[in-house]
Amino acid sequence: MLGSSFYFYRRTKTRESFHLAGRGLNSWVAGFSASFSGMSGWMLIGYTGISYLLGPSIFWMMTSYLVGVTFGYTVYGSRLRNYSEILGAVTYPEFFARRVRDETNIIRLIGATATVFFMAVYVGSQYVSGAIALSPLLNISYNSAMILTFVGVTLYCLTGGLNAVAWLDYFRGIAIIIITIISAYMLLKLGGGWSASINKIGQISPNLVNVSMGGKVGAALIGAVLAQISLAGGTVGRPHDTIRFFAIDSSKEVPKARFIGVTSLAIPYFTCFMIGYLGRIFFPTLDKHEQIFPMLMQQVFHPFWSGLLLVGLVAFVMTTVDSQLLSAASSVAEDFYRPFFNPNASDQTLVMVSRIAVLLVSVVGLVFGMTTPDTMFWFTIYAGNGLACTFLSVLILSLYWKGLTKWGVAAGMVTGFLTTVIWYNMGWRIIMNEVIPGHVFSCLAAVIVSLITANSIKEHHAKISAEIELAKGLYSHDKFEHYYE
Numbered sequence: 398m399l400g401s402s403f404y405f406y407r408r409t410k411t412r413e414s415f416h417l418a419g420r421g422l423n424s425w426v427a428g429f430s431a432s433f434s435g436m437s438g439w440m441l442i443g444y445t446g447i448s449y450l451l452g453p454s455i456f457w458m459m460t461s462y463l464v465g466v467t468f469g470y471t472v473y474g475s476r477l478r479n480y481s482e483i484l485g486a487v488t489y490p491e492f493f494a495r496r497v498r499d500e501t502n503i504i505r506l507i508g509a510t511a512t513v514f515f516m517a518v519y520v521g522s523q524y525v526s527g528a529i530a531l532s533p534l535l536n537i538s539y540n541s542a543m544i545l546t547f548v549g550v551t552l553y554c555l556t557g558g559l560n561a562v563a564w565l566d567y568f569r570g571i572a573i574i575i576i577t578i579i580s581a582y583m584l585l586k587l588g589g590g591w592s593a594s595i596n597k598i599g600q601i602s603p604n605l606v607n608v609s610m611g612g613k614v615g616a617a618l619i620g621a622v623l624a625q626i627s628l629a630g631g632t633v634g635r636p637h638d639t640i641r642f643f644a645i646d647s648s649k650e651v652p653k654a655r656f657i658g659v660t661s662l663a664i665p666y667f668t669c670f671m672i673g674y675l676g677r678i679f680f681p682t683l684d685k686h687e688q689i690f691p692m693l694m695q696q697v698f699h700p701f702w703s704g705l706l707l708v709g710l711v712a713f714v715m716t717t718v719d720s721q722l723l724s725a726a727s728s729v730a731e732d733f734y735r736p737f738f739n740p741n742a743s744d745q746t747l748v749m750v751s752r753i754a755v756l757l758v759s760v761v762g763l764v765f766g767m768t769t770p771d772t773m774f775w776f777t778i779y780a781g782n783g784l785a786c787t788f789l790s791v792l793i794l795s796l797y798w799k800g801l802t803k804w805g806v807a808a809g810m811v812t813g814f815l816t817t818v819i820w821y822n823m824g825w826r827i828i829m830n831e832v833i834p835g836h837v838f839s840c841l842a843a844v845i846v847s848l849i850t851a852n853s854i855k856e857h858h859a860k861i862s863a864e865i866e867l868a869k870g871l872y873s874h875d876k877f878e879h880y881y882e
Contacts, residue, residue: 417487417644422563424650428657430566431641434720438526438713439777440669446687448673452605457625459666465629466662470655475648476796480868489636490732496795498857499803505732507807511787511814512636513758516725519780520762521769523714530691530710543766550715551759554722555752562719569712570661576709577668584675594675601681630832631781634789637720722755729754779821786813786835791843799861804850809843
């Protein structure tokens with residue numbers, strides 16, 4: 398991994414090569430990278446833990462996540478690939494700023510702030526997952542395990558930019574799929590096969606062999622199911638996933654990347670469910686359900702295989718942290734440093750600033766991880782929801798509605814950001830997950846404010862309309878060069 402990073406480090410000299418891999422990712426690399434950049438250590442710690450706790454009831458959430466990812470590829474994948482190149486945007490906030498002709502840089506500032514804040518929280522959740530697994534396995538303190546994770550991840554992420562991140566995501570993704578399939582099979586075999594395993598789990602609790610959400614019925618069951626399905630709203634529009642659409646070689650590759658990405662996502666979702674679910678046979682009454690994966694590594698699997706599983710966990714952490722740190726660093730350099738402090742900065746300077754930002758955001762993530770009172774599962778959900786609520790509504794509007802204005806984008810972003818933070822910290826999640834009001838209020842704010850400030854964009858309507866039409870079906874830059882001429 399470090400060798401590959403050094404290889405790309407020596408070949409990463411420009412802004413576009415660092416942030417977007419030169420817009421040259423093929424469908425296999427883009428599909429795997431987009432999927433595994435969002436999976437994270439949450440899969441082997443938080444997700445296996447909730448699978449241990451709820452059993453097949455987790456299928457509602459699993460299915461909704463796959464639908465959410467498919468939605469992203471279908472609704473904005475191809476258009477965003479084309480439109481981002483038309484505008485020459487290399488970061489998420491820069492795309493919105495150029496789309497609505499924002500010369501004040503207010504959108505860049507809002508977007509960069511939201512990205513860095515939630516990415517730091519997200520990175521912190523990954524350090525938590527590493528600490529949960531490493532602490533008992535290596536017999537070191539929780540904080541020492543978190544610092545160890547932080548050091549390894551940060552050193553690697555300082556190097557090669559999106560090219561290194563995407564290609565390593567691809568190879569790590571293949572390794573993760575193989576490791577989790579074999580692990581699930583081993584547990585099934587140790588449990589006596591499918592029928593015997595299900596019978597054993599059913600004896601522990603009848604509610605663990607159906608999708609009734611712990612025995613709920615009627616309105617309670619419907620509410621619980623809808624709560625799980627709503628979590629899919631946190632999987633779309635996030636910068637570290639969506640930036641792959643900027644970087645894919647052409648929009649012709651997006652449908653292929655969708656099939657590859659959704660398939661590569663579905664396999665570990667099922668195998669990690671099986672790992673947590675079958676863990677019930679060996680540990681029927683764990684007080685902390687997120688300890689199921691470390692407990693299986695310690696007491697069930699052979700030490701050699703536990704070592705490979707630990708590699709799998711580190712791979713999960715890496716696939717997400719590198720993407721998040723790169724996304725946050727890109728925003729710091731391109732959307733904060735360059736427009737506000739050094740408009741004429743060279744590519745080499747911006748790449749250097751990006752690497753400094755990687756270190757700073759990683760340190761902030763470490764502080765978040767050490768001070769969070771929440772479980773790793775909900776910690777990750779919160780960060781994903783915040784990113785999705787900040788950006789998704791304005792992303793879809795920017796690709797489909799010419800009437801979106803810079804003040805509408807700013808209002809939508811701020812509303813989504815604040816709704817998520819306030820809803821979470823006020824404890825209103827017990828009523829409804831913050832992702833639903835976050836998306837609704839963000840969309841309403843963007844539309845209403847755009848209608849109020851419509852005159853500020855009217856002079857650009859014809860050009861924006863043409864750009865949206867171009868973004869629908871163009872596959873390479875040479876087909877729209879004449880537009881600027």
